[in-house]
Amino acid sequence: MAKADIFDHDIHTVDYRSEYEALRIDSGTLLGIEGRQVESLNGPYHFTVDPYETCLRAHWFQERTVSEDGRPLPVDFDFDAWPVVPVPSSWNTERDDLYYYEGLGLYARTFSYLPENEDERVFLHFEGSAYRTYVFLNGEHRGMHDGGSTPFSVEVTDALKRENRLIIAVDASRSPNRVPMDNTDWFNYGGIYRDVMLVRTPKNFIKSFQSQFVPGTLEKVFASLTMDAPIDGTAVYMIEELGVEQEIPIKQGKGYVTFPVDLVPWSPEKPKLYTVKVRYGEDQLIDSIGFRDIRVDGLKILLNNQEIFLKGVSVHEDHITLGKTTNEDVIRATIADLKEMHGNFLRLAHYPHTRLFARIADELGVLLWEEIPVYWAINFSNRETYADAENQLSELILRDYNRASVIIWSVGNENPDTDERLSFMTSLVQKARETDATRLVSAACMVNKTKLKLEDRLMHQLDIIGNNEYYGWYEPNFSDFLAILNNTDIMKPFIITEFGGGARAGYHGTKDTMWSEEFQEALYEKQFATLEKTPYVRGTTPWIFYDFRAVRRLNRYQEGFNRKGLIDSDRKRRKLAYYVTQRYYKNKM
Numbered sequence: 001m002a003k004a005d006i007f008d009h010d011i012h013t014v015d016y017r018s019e020y021e022a023l024r025i026d027s028g029t030l031l032g033i034e035g036r037q038v039e040s041l042n043g044p045y046h047f048t049v050d051p052y053e054t055c056l057r058a059h060w061f062q063e064r065t066v067s068e069d070g071r072p073l074p075v076d077f078d079f080d081a082w083p084v085v086p087v088p089s090s091w092n093t094e095r096d097d098l099y100y101y102e103g104l105g106l107y108a109r110t111f112s113y114l115p116e117n118e119d120e121r122v123f124l125h126f127e128g129s130a131y132r133t134y135v136f137l138n139g140e141h142r143g144m145h146d147g148g149s150t151p152f153s154v155e156v157t158d159a160l161k162r163e164n165r166l167i168i169a170v171d172a173s174r175s176p177n178r179v180p181m182d183n184t185d186w187f188n189y190g191g192i193y194r195d196v197m198l199v200r201t202p203k204n205f206i207k208s209f210q211s212q213f214v215p216g217t218l219e220k221v222f223a224s225l226t227m228d229a230p231i232d233g234t235a236v237y238m239i240e241e242l243g244v245e246q247e248i249p250i251k252q253g254k255g256y257v258t259f260p261v262d263l264v265p266w267s268p269e270k271p272k273l274y275t276v277k278v279r280y281g282e283d284q285l286i287d288s289i290g291f292r293d294i295r296v297d298g299l300k301i302l303l304n305n306q307e308i309f310l311k312g313v314s315v316h317e318d319h320i321t322l323g324k325t326t327n328e329d330v331i332r333a334t335i336a337d338l339k340e341m342h343g344n345f346l347r348l349a350h351y352p353h354t355r356l357f358a359r360i361a362d363e364l365g366v367l368l369w370e371e372i373p374v375y376w377a378i379n380f381s382n383r384e385t386y387a388d389a390e391n392q393l394s395e396l397i398l399r400d401y402n403r404a405s406v407i408i409w410s411v412g413n414e415n416p417d418t419d420e421r422l423s424f425m426t427s428l429v430q431k432a433r434e435t436d437a438t439r440l441v442s443a444a445c446m447v448n449k450t451k452l453k454l455e456d457r458l459m460h461q462l463d464i465i466g467n468n469e470y471y472g473w474y475e476p477n478f479s480d481f482l483a484i485l486n487n488t489d490i491m492k493p494f495i496i497t498e499f500g501g502g503a504r505a506g507y508h509g510t511k512d513t514m515w516s517e518e519f520q521e522a523l524y525e526k527q528f529a530t531l532e533k534t535p536y537v538r539g540t541t542p543w544i545f546y547d548f549r550a551v552r553r554l555n556r557y558q559e560g561f562n563r564k565g566l567i568d569s570d571r572k573r574r575k576l577a578y579y580v581t582q583r584y585y586k587n588k589m
């Protein structure tokens with residue numbers, strides 16, 4: 001670029017993003033990292049906001065500070081002078097000046113690299129970065145990822161040096177064409193809010209492997225394996241505790257075997273996990289897997305052929321001090337709160353939560369509903385929007401396939417029943433089914449309030465019908481709720497995926513005092529009494545476990561929070577409705 005161009009380029013180029021969008025990172029390069037030795041790239045990163053995206057317009061990531069003839073340039077960037085923020089973190093809760101920031105954020109650090117094996121391959125792997133992430137290594141753009149809640153990996157083998165400069169640009173802006181779109185009822189946290197790591201693999205490696213009971217059996221297991229390249233060979237699958245050592249023939253980079261086993265099935269009561277090792281040449285993945293079979297039979301949900309009722313609650317990935325970042329202590333405390341409420345199920349709304357959640361749920365015996373943020377009025381007629389949604393679903397399934405606790409994939413929440421939406425979400429249901437035959441597929445559908453029926457056309461594509469209803473809160477006539485349940489031709493299991501009402505912890509009144517704990521308590525008592533009259537309801541996940549940030553909730557009782565929680569945002573103060581739920585679940589078989 002001529003010496004003058006370095007400044008003219010960024011002020012005259014309008015379509016500056018297309019060069020980056022040409023190098024998209026998607027589920028196709030996502031690494032299975034279970035049991036791999038990884039090198040953390042967490043820690044302090046120099047950080048600045050860049051609302052005009054000048055880093056992208058003017059190629060700041062190349063860090064050119066002198067012209068071609070050696071003249072110092074009056075550049076505007078200064079990566080190492082910028083203050084640091086910790087990675088992982090949600091920038092909104094790191095600094096007051098960043099609380100509402102939704103633009104581009106720039107991160108920079110250096111790291112050393114020494115090869116360990118001559119033909120090793122090296123990847124940068126991100127567990128979660130919201131929403132669009134541009135990865136630059138040693139002045140080169142290595143790729144761009146869309147999706148704020150799923151992991152992604154990008155190969156950097158050929159770009160590494162002894163000392164490396166990593167610059168990451170993260171765009172947290174909302175857009176009508178994204179997934180979710182620009183209107184949600186949760187806080188738009190931004191940044192690299194989950195782990196970043198370096199992953200080394202042999203020249204040929206196992207990209208992913210899946211293993212579970214063959215659907216419908218408790219005596220036969222399958223192992224499915226995908227290599228990084230279309231090579232032939234033989235992999236070995238081992239469960240030492242069972243004396244299983246099974247060869248998997250690999251053809252064109254794929255392998256699939258089934259074989260009989262005699263093992264203890266995983267269940268919430270007995271969350272038995274087996275250490276499974278899969279080896280190909282020098283490469284090995286290790287995972288802890290619970291073997292279980294989940295299926296529907298008429299109006300029933302069967303886990304290992306036993307009928308279950310899903311005693312659950314919805315939960316956002318939202319923490320008063322950590323934002324969307326979370327950790328093992330928070331997850332274990334959430335599950336402890338659930339078990340104390342005699343619950344066995346969590347709806348992880350409305351997007352994929354951290355991978356750690358399902359790992360701990362496997363260990364502690366909790367069932368999970370996981371969801372992609374196809375939420376409300378997505379741009380259902382936009383091809384790029386569909387590609388984004390489908391990629392997030394693929395990345396979620398690849399990440400959590402071997403998690404016993406995850407029994408349901410949800411393809412969305414409260415979407416209008418239009419032809420475009422039906423086509424969009426039917427394609428997502430089909431994608432989920434062809435990717436994973438070991439789980440049920442659902443979505444949170446809406447009721448037809450005028451006809452008092454649930455007639456969402458997507459229902460016919462689902463294994464389980466999820467239904468959000470707010471009788472006693474947004475809808476006054478509770479009798480309408482029962483009418484809906486009786487009017488709807490229920491032909492499959494039905495979960496009430498949301499009900500509830502707002503209450504400010506510590507605000508008391510009578511059962512008619514809106515926003516009081518007593519009002520919420522009476523609403524829950526009515527809801528559970530109604531559900532008892534409807535035998536085909538096979539689970540509930542009331543909205544919601546903890547109060548959470550929601551910028552559209554601005555009255556004096558909410559003050560920027562959605563207060564439908566059973567527990568305050570401090571995750572300590574339990575409201576009266578928590579105890580109603582605890583009593584109902586304790587006696588519910």
Ligand code: GCU
Pocket residue numbers: 185350413414468498543562564
């Ligand atoms: C909707 C939506 C939630 C929202 C809730 C509410 O059903 O799914 O995301 O927070 O209602 O109104 O509180």
